[in-house]
Amino acid sequence: MSSLNGKDIVIFGGSSGIGLRVAQGAAREGANLILIGRDATRLAAARDDVAAFGTLVETRQVDAHDHAALEAAFAALPEFDHLVSMVGDVMGGGFVNAEMSVIRHVMESKFFTNVRIGQLAAAKLREHGSLVFTSGTGGRAQNACASYVGNLGINALVEGLAAELAPRARVNAVSPTWTLTPFWRNTPKEQVASIQQHFEETIPLRRLASIEELANAYLFLMHNDFITGQHIAVDGGIMLG
Numbered sequence: 099m100s101s102l103n104g105k106d107i108v109i110f111g112g113s114s115g116i117g118l119r120v121a122q123g124a125a126r127e128g129a130n131l132i133l134i135g136r137d138a139t140r141l142a143a144a145r146d147d148v149a150a151f152g153t154l155v156e157t158r159q160v161d162a163h164d165h166a167a168l169e170a171a172f173a174a175l176p177e178f179d180h181l182v183s184m185v186g187d188v189m190g191g192g193f194v195n196a197e198m199s200v201i202r203h204v205m206e207s208k209f210f211t212n213v214r215i216g217q218l219a220a221a222k223l224r225e226h227g228s229l230v231f232t233s234g235t236g237g238r239a240q241n242a243c244a245s246y247v248g249n250l251g252i253n254a255l256v257e258g259l260a261a262e263l264a265p266r267a268r269v270n271a272v273s274p275t276w277t278l279t280p281f282w283r284n285t286p287k288e289q290v291a292s293i294q295q296h297f298e299e300t301i302p303l304r305r306l307a308s309i310e311e312l313a314n315a316y317l318f319l320m321h322n323d324f325i326t327g328q329h330i331a332v333d334g335g336i337m338l339g
C-alpha cells in the first residue's frame with residue numbers, strides 16, 4: 099500500500115460531503131490538496147477545515163460542466179499524484195415520462211464531464227498515480243433512468259482508462275448508494291426523511307452508509323497499487339435483494 103504522505107491530490111468536489119471527507123483523510127495522512135467546486139463560500143470553509151491538518155491546501159472555483167472552464171482549469175493545474183471526481187448530477191424516475199433535457203443534462207454531467215476530466219487528467223497524472231471516479235448503485239433503469247445509464251458509463255470509462263493508462267497509472271471508481279450528505283440540501287426535509295426510511299428498510303444491512311465509510315473507499319483505492327479498472331460498491335448490499 100503506498101502512502102499519501104507528501105502526495106499531491108486534486109479533488110473535484112472536495113468542498114462538501116464525501117469529497118470533503120476524502121480531503122480530510124488525505125490531509126491527515128500528509129497529502130497536499132487542491133479542492134475544486136463551484137460555490138466560493140463552501141470552498142473557503144473547506145480550505146480552512148482541511149488546512150487545519152497542516153498540509154498545503156489550495157482551492158479553485160470551477161464549474162466542471164463548463165468544458166472550456168474545465169480545460170482552462172487543467173491547463174493551470176500542476177502535475178498531481180491522484181485525482182478524485184465527485185461530479186455527477188442525478189435524477190429519479192423511469193424513461194417514459196422523463197424530460198429529454200433532464201436525461202441529457204444528467205448524461206452530460208455524470209458521463210461526458212467525467213470523460214473530459216479523465217482525458218485532461220491523463221496528461222497531468224504522475225507515474226504510479228491514480229484517478230478515482232464516482233459511480234453509483236441502488237437505482238434501477240426504471241426508477242433512476244439516466245443516472246443508471248450514467249453509472250454504467252462511469253464503470254465503462256474506468257475500465258477503458260485503466261487499460262489505456264496501465265502500467266503508468268490506475269483508474270477506479272466508488273459506487274455509493276443513497277447516503278445522507280449535503281447533496282440533498284435543496285430537497286424538502288420530509289422527502290429526505292421518507293427516502294431515508296425507504297433505504298434503511300431496503301438495504302440488507304438495514305442502515306445507510308456513513309460519509310466516512312464512503313470516503314475510506316476512495317482513500318483505499320488511492321493506497322492500493324494493485325487495483326485498477328474496478329468499481330467498488332459501498333452500498334450495504336442493496337443490489338443483492
Ligand SMILES: NC(=O)c1ccc[n+]([C@@H]2O[C@H](COP(=O)([O-])OP(=O)(O)OC[C@H]3O[C@@H](n4cnc5c(N)ncnc54)[C@H](OP(=O)(O)O)[C@@H]3O)[C@@H](O)[C@H]2O)c1
Nearest residue numbers: 111113114115116135136137161162184186276277279281
Ligand atoms: N449522496 C448520495 O446519496 C449519493 C448517492 C450516489 C452517488 N452520489 C454521488 O456522489 C457524488 C458526491 O456527492 P455528495 O453526496 O458528496 O454531494 P455534495 O455534498 O453535494 O458534494 C458534491 C461536491 O461536488 C462539487 N460539484 C458538484 N458539481 C460540480 C461541478 N459541476 N463543478 C465543480 N464541482 C462540482 C460540489 O461543489 P459545489 O457545492 O460548489 O457545487 C461539492 O463539492 C455525486 O456525484 C453524487 O451523484 C451521491
